Amino acid sequence: MSEVKEIAEIPSFTVTLSIRRFDPEKSEEASWEEFQVEMHSTDRVLDALHKIKWEQDGSLTFRRSCAHGVCGSDAVRINGRNRLACKTLIKDLDINSTITVEPIKGLPVEKDLVVDMNPFYQAYKDINPFLLANDKPEKERLQSPEDRARYDDTTKCILCAACTTSCPVFWTDGQYFGPAAIVNAHRFIFDSRDEQADLRLDILNDKEGVWRCRTTFNCTEACPRGIEVTKAIAEVKQAILRGKP
Amino acid sequence: MSVVPAGTLYRGKVGMWSWVLHRVSGVAIFFFLLVHVLDTALVRVSPEAYDIVIQSYKTPIIGLAELGLVGAILFHGLNGVRIILVDFWSKGTRYQNVMFWIVLVLAIGITAYFTPGHLDRILEF
Numbered sequence: 001m002s003e004v005k006e007i008a009e010i011p012s013f014t015v016t017l018s019i020r021r022f023d024p025e026k027s028e029e030a031s032w033e034e035f036q037v038e039m040h041s042t043d044r045v046l047d048a049l050h051k052i053k054w055e056q057d058g059s060l061t062f063r064r065s066c067a068h069g070v071c072g073s074d075a076v077r078i079n080g081r082n083r084l085a086c087k088t089l090i091k092d093l094d095i096n097s098t099i100t101v102e103p104i105k106g107l108p109v110e111k112d113l114v115v116d117m118n119p120f121y122q123a124y125k126d127i128n129p130f131l132l133a134n135d136k137p138e139k140e141r142l143q144s145p146e147d148r149a150r151y152d153d154t155t156k157c158i159l160c161a162a163c164t165t166s167c168p169v170f171w172t173d174g175q176y177f178g179p180a181a182i183v184n185a186h187r188f189i190f191d192s193r194d195e196q197a198d199l200r201l202d203i204l205n206d207k208e209g210v211w212r213c214r215t216t217f218n219c220t221e222a223c224p225r226g227i228e229v230t231k232a233i234a235e236v237k238q239a240i241l242r243g244k245p
Numbered sequence: 246m247s248v249v250p251a252g253t254l255y256r257g258k259v260g261m262w263s264w265v266l267h268r269v270s271g272v273a274i275f276f277f278l279l280v281h282v283l284d285t286a287l288v289r290v291s292p293e294a295y296d297i298v299i300q301s302y303k304t305p306i307i308g309l310a311e312l313g314l315v316g317a318i319l320f321h322g323l324n325g326v327r328i329i330l331v332d333f334w335s336k337g338t339r340y341q342n343v344m345f346w347i348v349l350v351l352a353i354g355i356t357a358y359f360t361p362g363h364l365d366r367i368l369e370f
Contacts, residue, residue: 020252030252080256102252166255168264215331217260217341230260231338234331 010040015095017048019060020102022109030109034098039090045078045101046085049113062113069224072160076113077102082162082222104165106174119174120161123181127203131188132196141193151190154183154232156225163219163229169212176212177204179219179229186232189245197245205240213237263345267324270317277314308367315359319352 014036022030035052046067053060065071067086074085079093079100093099107115133141157180164170164178185204189197204210210233219229239245255261288295327344331337337344 077252077255080253100253105252105255166257168255168257168261214264215260215328215338215341216257216264217338218255218257220338221258221260228338230331230341234333234338237332 010042012038012040013095014038015048015090016098017052018098018100019049019052019112020100021060021112022103023059023111032100041089041091043090044086045076045083045088045090045093045099046074048090048099049085049101061111070158072158072224075104075160075162075165075224077104082166082218084160084162084224087224104161106165106167106171107161115165117161120164120178120180121159123164123177124159124184127177127181127185127200128196129184129188131191131194132199133193134195143192147192150192151187153227154187154190156227157183157187158225159184160224162222162224163227166218166222168216168218169214173208173212175208177206177209179213179233182210182213182233182236183227183229186236189236189239197239201236201240201243201245204236210237210240259342259345263324263327263348267321267328270321270324273317274314274321303370305367305370308363308370312356312360312363316352316356319355320348323348323351 017035017037018032019035020030021033035056037048037051037056039048039051046064049060049062049064053062062074062076062085064074064086066073069084069087072084075082076085077083077100078085078088082104085101090099101113103109103113103115107117107120109115159180161180163183164180167176167179170176170178182204185200188194189200213230213233215230215234217230219233220227220231223229284295284298287298324345327341327348330344331341
């Protein structure tokens with residue numbers, strides 16, 4: 001005996017999105033374009049972008065892959081703050097006013113919301129983001145739960161670039177390693193199994209390294225994974241002063 | 246290649262604005278120090294010229310600017326302590342927000358404490 005209940009309809013509303021458009025084949029200048037879409041309260045900004053691309057303007061260009069906050073492809077600036085489009089519910093924004101969506105700042109824009117990520121990846125590569133150890137063990141390298149916890153926070157990074165492109169220093173000085181590279185260096189510097197902390201500390205003890213950080217906390221606030229980025233940078237600064245992790 | 250679009254102003258929170266204020270107050274203090282070193286050095290050139298310059302500062306506008314100077318130095322100094330704590334105190338990054346508001350309240354409060362006496366002196370000009 002099952003009682004058929006009528007499923008309540010998901011509330012829907014119309015929102016206006018203002019998207020920063022740029023097409024190098026059409027114009028040298030970027031400009032704002034407004035779109036109106038009918039959305040549900042369960043929808044995210046990424047769903048709105050999809051709806052625009054599929055139903056209104058197929059030329060709208062943006063990156064997304066997993067669409068569930070893991071791959072880190074769709075970092076954009078929503079209402080002036082770096083966010084993952086796939087993790088930002090539209091109902092959490094002010095739906096009575098226009099929602100602005102623009103590319104992340106400080107990296108060259110290629111088209112619409114797509115930026116050239118290569119300078120960002122290069123800084124990541126420069127800090128040697130892999131385990132460096134000389135010995136060849138017969139079995140796995142053991143680590144105590146305490147040692148593992150030491151760098152747990154910085155293992156969460158998905159390389160979306162939301163932190164690096166929220167940093168005022170990075171906007172004006174593209175040579176700065178940026179928060180994401182330092183977070184990933186932190187992940188190995190404080191890993192007890194790694195033997196080359198000195199090498200990474202030396203790389204980051206540079207004019208364009210950790211000392212460029214001005215502790216604006218934009219990175220910590222922007223991180224979709226909740227990593228305490230500024231804290232990690234401060235820990236690397238202290239490790240350099242101590243000369244060891 | 247591509248043009249970097251200007252876009253909107255990044256809506257950073259307390260941390261970003263404290264950094265902006267720190268910079269602005271720092272530059273303002275630098276210009277004060279520059280003028281201050283020059284006018285003080287003048288006493289070695291000519292004590293009379295020094296007196297004339299110092300006398301010329303006694304206007305209501307400079308008087309109000311002096312209050313701004315007190316506020317700027319207080320903010321810059323106290324926020325400097327906040328930045329040191331963020332860098333060196335293990336819990337500094339967690340409390341940066343509340344530390345900023347403490348800095349602001351102290352800077353405004355101490356400036357306000359000086360204000361009545363200073364305004365009396367300005368009115369005597």
